[in-house]
Amino acid sequence: MRKEESLTANLDWPLFGAIIAMLIMGLATVYSVAFNEEAPSLFSFSEKYGRQLFWIIFSLFLGLLVFLIDADIYRRFAIPIYLSTLVLLVIVLFMPAVHGAHAWLGVGSFGVQPAEFAKISTSLLLAKYISGLTVKQQTTGTVLTASSILLIPMVLILLQPDAGTFVVFTSFLFVMYREGLTFDPILLNFVNAIPGVRYKETWVGSHFIPILFALVLLSIITLLLDAVVFHVNLFSLELELSGSSGVIFGLLVIYLISWLLMQRFSTRRERSRMMVVLTLGLIIASAISFTVDKGFDMLRPHQKDRIELFLGLREDPNGDDYNRNRAMAAVGSGGFLGKGYREASVSSVRSNHVPESETDFIFCPFAEEWGFVGVLILFALYLFVLFRIIIIAERQRSAFNRIYAYCVAMILFYHFAINIGMNIGFAPVIGIPLPLFSYGGSSMMSFSVMLFILLKLDAQRKDVLR
Amino acid sequence: MNLDARRNVILSFIVLVIGIYLFRLFYMQVLDETWTLRAQEIAEKRKEIFPPRGVIFDRNGKKIVTNQTYYNLMMVEDSIQNLDTAAFAKLIGWTTQEVRQRFNDIVKGEGTYYNKITGKRTSNYQKIRAYPFLKELTLEEMSKIAPHLANFKGFHEEATSARNYPFKSAANILGYLSEVTREEIEEDHFYKPGNNIGRAGIERFYETELRGVKGIKYIVTSALNNAIESYADGKYDTTARQAEPLKMGMDVVLQAYGEQLMQKKKGCIVAIEPSTGEILSMVSAPSYDPNLLVGKRNISSNYPKLATDPNLPLFPRPLQAEYPPGSIFKLVQSLIAMQEGVITANTGFPCDKSLVGCHNHPSARNIAEAIQYSCNPYYYMAVRRIIQQGVKKNNFADAEYGLNKWYRYIRSFGLGDVFDTDVSGQRAGLIPNSKFYDKWYGHHTWAFSTIRSISIGQGEVKLTPLQMANIVAIIANKGWYYTPHFVRSIGRKGPLPEFKKRHWTMINYKHFDPVIEGMRRVVNEAGGTGKMARLEDILVCGKTGTVQNPHGEDHSVFFAFAPMHKPKIAVAVFVENAGWGGTWAAPIASLIIEKYLKGKVSDPDKEKRILEAQIAYKSSN
Known part of the structure; x- marks a missing residue:
């Protein structure tokens, strides 16, 4: 082991800086949304912003601790960490329910959600397991083992129940895909059972996960837009488009953009092959969207109801639609430049039109106050963080580090996509926080620790080689 | 198998989602006005302030029609917690059936409207709004109820003004007020449900002269419909003006x-x-x-009695x-x-x-x-x-x-x-x-x-x-x-x-x-x-x-x-x-x-x- 030169040696400053920027933006939004005139100081710990500041400082302190510990322990102790998390996930099921879910472990007001930390421990074990495999070892057995590493905590989390975190766990499938651990071996078993067929791999099996997600995404968008009628004013021509035709129109736009990009950036040889893939993709995607739209109409009413309820298309007794409607009003009323800092009229905590506007719906006040420009900046920051983590991932020399980094990137992306999607009517209302932004100790700590482990692993990436 | 290319699949997936979201947000925030209007509907209330009606003097300057403060017992359904219906009914001197009936009447009385966003007929009734549960209580009646209201969350008092005739005479000349009908509201947007309108006599003939100019206050409200602050520091507010008094030739x-x-x-x-x-x-x-x-x-309670009196006082x-x-x-x-x-x-x-x-x-x-x-x-x-x-x-x-x-x-x-x-x-x-x-x-x-x-x-x-x-x-x-x-x-x-x-x-x-x-x-x-x-x-x-x-x-x-x-x-x-x-x-x-x-x-x-x-x-x- 090399002697530490300093704590910040080899620290990835761009990612660290982006994390700090996000924490500050989040704190500023919590301050705005929960502002209490009687305690205007940021350090008033009776207020949410005071407590959020405390959680940020405490999380940074945890980050410091992570930096003091040698990164090697994560790989070595991945199994004990994972198992102890499983024990916690079992214990938490026997704790009293808070808001209808057995998710909290702790005494009094101080509690933690084991599910938050399960993300880290599952990432670590998955990284350890996959990094230990070689390409040749990719068999039905290894795929199933990797899958069960995910499935066990997922089942325990679903028992709480915590649908949000459950969905987040499917982000690991992307990591498996990235590492070439696909469901192809299982598919091959079926395909090769046909007499006379002998494939070494199938394209569908190798790319099973992105294809599946593209399908799910496309179907959800189609269904969400099903009820919407677009009014298009093209020059003097006024058109009314149904939701599914809007999706197909959108696909066409993406196709044209890709085609233009391709003309500009790809070589002639690649082009013809990619053109085939793109065109096929467009036709298949349009067909799927069309089928989902028509297929949905053919469903029985109670089945439709259930799907509509899940997607939040329907008013339901729990008031999800109410929340979403209010949230969308808040976001949509932001306009281009926003209403100004601390001018959110719909989503401030005081007005309480948008419930949970400091936690799960924190994007609302942000978008309302800063408008589309603020949204652009936030999205750019997230895009930067995600890309930076993937760059970090790709520069790792150890597979463990790379896989862990991908896990972090995908978890962050999932949280981002679902949380923002909730606010703009693209995702069902399942309570998951916006990382580093939302008010709350558990998520703040777990995301900080998750990111600081990544930073520490990255800082020590050269050590691992020795 | 070139796994590194899969990085690009993931990257493009991320870019695609963020791109779609940005399109959606651009549409919602910049292009589509629906949500801005919806937000105004939710949070910015155009509160109309109705001035007290104009007073009426007789030929010698005696005030024959004045306004008196009355109290409404308001109800906000969302704030009601563990209502002890029996105790509440006892407080206002009703039976529990009557209390429930009154509640149902309030909900039904609001009617329905066509909601553009959900595309459904929705009740105008909102759990978060305040509705008058009992109307026009005198100070005496209210003073009996008010001290106990703390035990009944979701109910509060609100002052309102009603006509008063100190001389107790000239009913046939002055006429009376009663609540506006739905048709009258549609015909003249001055009125809001629950407002009064002159029904007979001077009150009806000089309705527009007596009702005054209503004030408009734009306020930002909370989900409980409480005013939080005035909108744009009251820049767009107008003040309510009471009508000028009528002077009658009557003694x-x-x-x-x-x-x-x-x-x-x-x-x-x-x-x-x-x-x-x-x-x-x-x-x-x-x-x-x-x-x-x-x-x-x-x-x-009184109109039917007058209408059925064999001496025909209403004639x-x-x-x-x-x-x-x-x-x-x-x-x-x-x-x-x-x-x-x-x-x-x-x-x-x-x-x-x-x-x-x-x-x-x-x-x-x-x-x-x-x-x-x-x-x-x-x-x-x-x-x-x-x-x-x-x-x-x-x-x-x-x-x-x-x-x-x-x-x-x-x-x-x-x-x-x-x-x-x-x-x-x-x-x-x-x-x-x-x-x-x-x-x-x-x-x-x-x-x-x-x-x-x-x-x-x-x-x-x-x-x-x-x-x-x-x-x-x-x-x-x-x-x-x-x-x-x-x-x-x-x-x-x-x-x-x-x-x-x-x-x-x-x-x-x-x-x-x-x-x-x-x-x-x-x-x-x-x-x-x-x-x-x-x-x-x-x-x-x-x-x-x-x-x-x-x-x-x-x-x-x-x-x-x-x-x-x-x-x-x-x-x-x-x-x-x-x-x-x-x-x-x-x-x-x-x-x-x-x-x-x-x-x-x-x-x-x-x-x-x-x-x-x-x-x-x-x-x-």
Whole structure:
């Protein structure tokens, strides 16, 4: 082991800086949304912003601790960490329910959600397991083992129940895909059972996960837009488009953009092959969207109801639609430049039109106050963080580090996509926080620790080689 | 297998999602206005502030209509927690069923609307809004409830203003307020559900003048509909302005006194100031306290009682009771006959009872005596000369010509039609012309002998008490009148111009002197029929009348103005089923005149006799 030169040696400053920027933006939004005139100081710990500041400082302190510990322990102790998390996930099921879910472990007001930390421990074990495999070892057995590493905590989390975190766990499938651990071996078993067929791999099996997600995404968008009628004013021509035709129109736009990009950036040889893939993709995607739209109409009413309820298309007794409607009003009323800092009229905590506007719906006040420009900046920051983590991932020399980094990137992306999607009517209302932004100790700590482990692993990436 | 390419799949997936989200957000935030409007609907409330209604003064500056603070018990369903319905019902003195029923009524009463965003019909009722659970409680009632409200979360009190009538009189003139209907709201966006609108009388006629200018306050509200702050520091707010006060020509003391005199009797009193046409008093007996019809609760409990009262207190007798005028018509006939030149002031006719019945009196030697004796044959003769002037050879054609001439005279007295004025609910009465009789009998089949009863104000002629009072005012003015009206002025703008137009009759002023002299004699000469209207130091001119009533006892009628020189008040008094005009109506008229001119009454016995009398009045117990 090399002697530490300093704590910040080899620290990835761009990612660290982006994390700090996000924490500050989040704190500023919590301050705005929960502002209490009687305690205007940021350090008033009776207020949410005071407590959020405390959680940020405490999380940074945890980050410091992570930096003091040698990164090697994560790989070595991945199994004990994972198992102890499983024990916690079992214990938490026997704790009293808070808001209808057995998710909290702790005494009094101080509690933690084991599910938050399960993300880290599952990432670590998955990284350890996959990094230990070689390409040749990719068999039905290894795929199933990797899958069960995910499935066990997922089942325990679903028992709480915590649908949000459950969905987040499917982000690991992307990591498996990235590492070439696909469901192809299982598919091959079926395909090769046909007499006379002998494939070494199938394209569908190798790319099973992105294809599946593209399908799910496309179907959800189609269904969400099903009820919407677009009014298009093209020059003097006024058109009314149904939701599914809007999706197909959108696909066409993406196709044209890709085609233009391709003309500009790809070589002639690649082009013809990619053109085939793109065109096929467009036709298949349009067909799927069309089928989902028509297929949905053919469903029985109670089945439709259930799907509509899940997607939040329907008013339901729990008031999800109410929340979403209010949230969308808040976001949509932001306009281009926003209403100004601390001018959110719909989503401030005081007005309480948008419930949970400091936690799960924190994007609302942000978008309302800063408008589309603020949204652009936030999205750019997230895009930067995600890309930076993937760059970090790709520069790792150890597979463990790379896989862990991908896990972090995908978890962050999932949280981002679902949380923002909730606010703009693209995702069902399942309570998951916006990382580093939302008010709350558990998520703040777990995301900080998750990111600081990544930073520490990255800082020590050269050590691992020795 | 090149796994590194898969990095690009993941990267493009991320870029794709972020791209779609940005498109969506650009659409929601920049292009689509729906959400901005929805946000305004949610958080920015346009709160309308309704000013208290304009107050109303009488001619002497007495406040006759004011506003009083009442309290509504408001309910916010979302804030209700663990409501102990039984205890709550006990607090407000209801049964638990009634409480539940009231709650359901509130929810249903709000109706539904078409929600553009969800595309469904949605109830207007919102759990987070405050709705009045109990309306218009007095301070006393509220002070019993308010201390316990802390135990019933979701209920709070709210002050509101309602009409108050300190003099407890003139209900028939002032009218009342009641809640606006859905149609009225749609017609005039000034109103919001739960607002009041003038339903009758002055309150209805001067609705736009009395309601004032509502203020608009833009506020940012919370989910509980509590105001958080004013929007844009109140830059767009406008203040509510109370309407300017109305000043009426009515003398409220006289009005209250008239109602008092008419207690336990049916009938009416109309008093007009001849020089202005202002209605000094208009009693419709039996009268009722206008405060009985203030607020929804009062209306729903008291209105049915008033409507079913056998004495018909809601029937506006001065405006809608159409009587044959009887003897007062003789005054008008005298004037027309003189103007037509068919008689002079000194024409005499023998009291020939073979023509038409009469009581015993010396034959009238002139107009004044004819009026003094109220001689029926005299007017039979005089009016026959008006109708049958001998202009046409055909007797029927002659009658047609004469009647139509007579009709034009009568119309110039403002009779036969409603007055174009702020007195609502008038009836036109009936003045027959040739067309009327042609329809009745046939063209050229009738002559004076057929229609002779109109000469003494019987038969087809019908007038309302208001029209008759105006005849007295015309005589007092010697030939002209201002349209009778209630309101003198609004705010500080001076008298209303529409009532400043003088209407001239077709009668030369000089013809009025013998008529007035006759009226003086009625009251002041020995043997006059109206001696009970005589006053010590005021020269009253009057005329008794008896209106034949086919359904029972005749109605007692008296008309008078005073003082004889420079008249200040013209009054008509009707007492239903009270028999001869001199007995009841005359003393009431004199009391009204004296009260108005002197402010007090000199003959307490006369007053006492009137107050104690109960005539044709059905007591409720």
